[in-house]
Amino acid sequence: DVKVTQSSRYLVKRTGEKVFLECVQDMDHENMFWYRQDPGLGLRLIYFSYDVKMKEKGDIPEGYSVSREKKERFSLILESASTNQTSMYLCASSRPTLAKNIQYFGAGTRLSVL
Amino acid sequence: AQKITQTQPGMFVQEKEAVTLDCTYDTSDPSYGLFWYKQPSSGEMIFLIYQGSYDQQNATEGRYSLNFQKARKSANLVISASQLGDSAMYFCAMRMGQHQGAQKLVFGQGTRLTINP
Numbered sequence: 412d413v414k415v416t417q418s419s420r421y422l423v424k425r426t427g428e429k430v431f432l433e434c435v436q437d438m439d440h441e442n443m444f445w446y447r448q449d450p451g452l453g454l455r456l457i458y459f460s461y462d463v464k465m466k467e468k469g470d471i472p473e474g475y476s477v478s479r480e481k482k483e484r485f486s487l488i489l490e491s492a493s494t495n496q497t498s499m500y501l502c503a504s505s506r507p508t509l510a511k512n513i514q515y516f517g518a519g520t521r522l523s524v525l
Numbered sequence: 526a527q528k529i530t531q532t533q534p535g536m537f538v539q540e541k542e543a544v545t546l547d548c549t550y551d552t553s554d555p556s557y558g559l560f561w562y563k564q565p566s567s568g569e570m571i572f573l574i575y576q577g578s579y580d581q582q583n584a585t586e587g588r589y590s591l592n593f594q595k596a597r598k599s600a601n602l603v604i605s606a607s608q609l610g611d612s613a614m615y616f617c618a619m620r621m622g623q624h625q626g627a628q629k630l631v632f633g634q635g636t637r638l639t640i641n642p
Binding site: 469507521 | 529531534558560562567568569570571572575577616618620628629630632633634635
């Protein structure tokens with residue numbers, strides 16, 4: 412089975428802190444994604460990556476950056492956390508097919524910024 | 526712009542009844558894919574079913590089927606013989622086109638389904 416692991420289920424940080432959310436997948440997938448999930452808004456794409464050291468902005472990249480130094484690991488970075496970044500963060504991975512490219516998700520990290 | 530709309534924030538259904546979750550989409554691209562995911566209270570998104578825009582038949586996976594009406598731009602999820610374990614949040618999503626950026630999915634707002642015993 413595909414396994415996408417997010418390092419923390421729950422995280423509490425203070426305003427202004429630098430926050431790292433880590434995601435690791437074990438299926439050698441080229442694509443990796445970071446979403447945030449807010450009630451009534453569904454999932455919104457923050458950043459995604461097609462390959463190592465490659466990244467592209469999603470729909471809401473402001474206030475975030477990412478790092479992909481190894482194929483299996485995709486990190487989301489909040490350079491200076493703010494209260495409006497309190498949310499559920501979901502990581503996903505997929506193969507680069509153009510048809511049924513199912514995205515496999517981790518269990519999510521619920522981040523609270525105080 | 527591509528968009529997915531789920532108009533039912535919440536639904537309550539009796540156990541063993543069939544349930545239909547609505548999803549409409551908007552895209553000008555002739556090639557696209559539609560997905561349904563389930564999110565239990567544990568938080569993990571679970572893939573349920575996929576429909577390609579050129580697929581001739583409606584997709585089915587066990588108790589899940591997708592009622593694909595291309596002209597109406599709708600892709601409703603049908604769950605037959607609902608079970609208590611079906612209680613979860615359900616998301617409809619769309620893959621856009623066949624270019625490299627088509628790796629991305631656009632998600633709807635979600636529908637919270639509650640199955641009553």
